[in-house]
Each structure stands twice: as structure tokens, then as C-alpha cells.
Amino acid sequence: DAKTTQPNSMESNEEEPVHLPCNHSTISGTDYIHWYRQLPSQGPEYVIHGLTSNVNNRMASLAIAEDRKSSTLILHRATLRDAAVYYCILRDVQRETSGSRLTFGEGTQLTVNP
């Protein structure tokens, strides 16, 4: 599986935007970029995913570099509830067996200050 690199931790203030970076220089053409987050004492939850184009949903936006070697998860207005570990994951959905699993890295611990 292609690897991702994320900062160990980031800090933000409430109501401000947060940009969480992820590097994936060995990404293949069929790798989707996924973001999950894990709030304290909970299982991970899906945030967003994309392939080439930027994506928006009710939770966040995903900005993907033109060469796809990096991406950024954008939380437009951080709330205290957004404090979590954010995981950037590559997933090749064309690989029938291993492509279905999620390979979690260390993730970024986001702290939101009131």
C-alpha cells in the first residue's frame, strides 16, 4: 500500500479554518484519498474522499494537488467537537482483496482551543 505522511499534531482556535496536510508521493493512479477521524473513545468515522478533483461535503473540503502527491483536508470553522485524530488513507478500490481494507497511519492529533 502506498504510504501517507501527516504531521503528528496541529492546533487551531475555535471558529477558525483548519488545513490538515497529507503527503502521498507514491500514490498510484487508482488510489483514492480518504480521510477518517477518530474522536476520543470512539471508533473512526468517515470524513471525505476523492480521486482527482476537489471535493466538498457537509463536514469538510478536500483539496487535491494537481500531481496528486499531496492533499489537504479543510475544516472551514473548527469547533471543539472537531478535536480528534485525523487519518489520511490511500485505498486502491480496483484491488479486489486488499483494496477494501483501510491502512491507518499515525494520523494528526488536532487540538481545538476555545
Place this chain on the structure above:
Amino acid sequence: EAGVTQSPTHLIKTRGQQATLRCSPISGHTSVYWYQQALGLGLQFLLWYDEGEERNRGNFPPRFSGRQFPNYSSELNVNALELEDSALYLCASSLTTASALSSYNEQFFGPGTRLTVL
């Protein structure tokens, strides 16, 4: 709609014993995944079941096994427990991936079972 449920919430066993963890997927989901989250090791993929069959397993010894029942619920069995098996075991479910390889099926996670081996 009910989410993924897991039981028990906590499980305490001693070395050498066997542990059985259970997972009920979201209604309509046929794929079930098991992950281990041990302190210091992060989330690691254990097993994937789809339509009653084991489709893929992670880098874990054979004493980690499981099965998926006709109603798509799943069991994870850990035999000959070792101290390092102490971890949070997370189950996730999704729509079947076998017929949707060109699209994406989000995985929904349960709250986990905390296994402590003494």
C-alpha cells in the same frame, strides 16, 4: 437507523484463554471488517468478511480467526491469549465491495470492544 454494534463493551481474560467478540453490521451491509487498535501500534487491519467468506486478512497469527453468519453478523475469536493482545477491537461494516470496486463504500465503525489480557 442503528449503527454498527459490538459486544461486549469490555472483556477481561487471562493469558492462554480464548476471547470471542461479536459485531452486528448496519442493516443492508454485507461486508464486515475487524481492526485492532493497540496502544502504541495504531489501527491495524485484521480481517475482512464479505457474503460469509473471509476475503482478506492482515498480518496476524492464525490464532486470530473469525466467521460471518448468514445474517452478516460476525465473530472474532482470539485463541491462546497473550498479554500483547490487549487492545481495542473495532468492527466496521460497509456495503459489499465485490460488486462496487469502481466506486467507494464508506466503512462505518462500531464503538469497539476493549479486551484486557491479564
